[in-house]
Amino acid sequence: MVEWTDFERATIVDIFSKMQYEVVGPAALARCLIVYPWTQRYFGNFGNLYNAAAISGNPMVAKHGTTILHGLDRAVKNMDDIKSTYAELSVLHSEKLHVDPDNFKLLSDCLTIVVAAQLGNDFTGEVQAAFQKFLAVVVSSLGRQYH
Amino acid sequence: MLSTREKELIAEIWGRLTPVAEDIGAEALLRMFATEPGSKTYFSHLDISPSSAHLRSHGKKIVLAIAEGAKDISQLAVTLGPLQTLHAYQLRIDPTNFKFFSHCMLVTLAAHMRNDFTPVAHAAMDKYLSAFAAVLAEKFR
Numbered sequence: 001m002v003e004w005t006d007f008e009r010a011t012i013v014d015i016f017s018k019m020q021y022e023v024v025g026p027a028a029l030a031r032c033l034i035v036y037p038w039t040q041r042y043f044g045n046f047g048n049l050y051n052a053a054a055i056s057g058n059p060m061v062a063k064h065g066t067t068i069l070h071g072l073d074r075a076v077k078n079m080d081d082i083k084s085t086y087a088e089l090s091v092l093h094s095e096k097l098h099v100d101p102d103n104f105k106l107l108s109d110c111l112t113i114v115v116a117a118q119l120g121n122d123f124t125g126e127v128q129a130a131f132q133k134f135l136a137v138v139v140s141s142l143g144r145q146y147h
Numbered sequence: 148m149l150s151t152r153e154k155e156l157i158a159e160i161w162g163r164l165t166p167v168a169e170d171i172g173a174e175a176l177l178r179m180f181a182t183e184p185g186s187k188t189y190f191s192h193l194d195i196s197p198s199s200a201h202l203r204s205h206g207k208k209i210v211l212a213i214a215e216g217a218k219d220i221s222q223l224a225v226t227l228g229p230l231q232t233l234h235a236y237q238l239r240i241d242p243t244n245f246k247f248f249s250h251c252m253l254v255t256l257a258a259h260m261r262n263d264f265t266p267v268a269h270a271a272m273d274k275y276l277s278a279f280a281a282v283l284a285e286k287f288r
Contacts, residue, residue: 125181
């Protein structure tokens with residue numbers, strides 16, 4: 001079981017309570033597709049991903065980015081059992097979507113950077129550590145049901 | 148692979164950050180120490196508390212080296228020759244730490260540049276820092 005300090009719990013709850021899902025979600029997914037172009041392999045039916053401008057303006061990317069970010073809400077509400085919270089989603093990503101779990105880390109790094117840009121100096125080293133720890137647990141849970 | 152435009156962008160960003168090299172460098176190091184405690188083991192001989200003189204001067208050194216490399220990326224192996232030797236034979240830092248530091252540098256840039264740290268700038272910077280780290284590790288074995 002993951003041990004969370006009071007600071008870590010409070011930090012995660014705080015970040016997500018102020019989260020602008022429709023801004024951060026799309027920005028994080030778009031950034032992932034731009035910075036790590038091979039991730040586009042999973043979005044063949046998303047239309048125009050030809051360049052950074054196209055990706056950033058793509059409505060399907062935006063919608064999906066928002067969906068993914070909201071997907072983290074369940075983890076925020078169940079920080080003490082993220083593993084079982086995402087068991088089903090893990091199976092989905094493995095069996096149906098066939099996503100290489102290394103990609104989860106890439107998206108989570110992009111999300112960290114988008115949140116850093118949003119919060120500026122408020123995104124201190126300690127806040128970053130808590131946020132990255134949270135995402136690491138999510139990423140690990142999503143990869144757990146692969147075989 | 149860096150395009151001409153990306154190299155210009157990278158040189159431009161580091162040119163702008165050179166005056167605040169101490170701040171940027173110290174912050175990136177602090178972020179790394181907070182998120183990857185193992186990285187602190189390389190600094191047991193220094194005071195790396197926030198705003199310590201050691202931390203700031205060390206951060207400045209690193210950023211100035213990165214900025215220098217950015218002026219002519221095609222010459223990285225030449226520019227970094229002495230640093231390659233230093234890291235391989237004296238410092239012997241496990242290269243995974245270069246990745247941790249690069250990530251924390253990207254986060255520092257995002258926190259400072261906010262929306263100016265566009266996806267295109269991020270991609271270019273990530274590629275540059277990866278290339279920098281790879282060249283730095285070339286003499287390790």
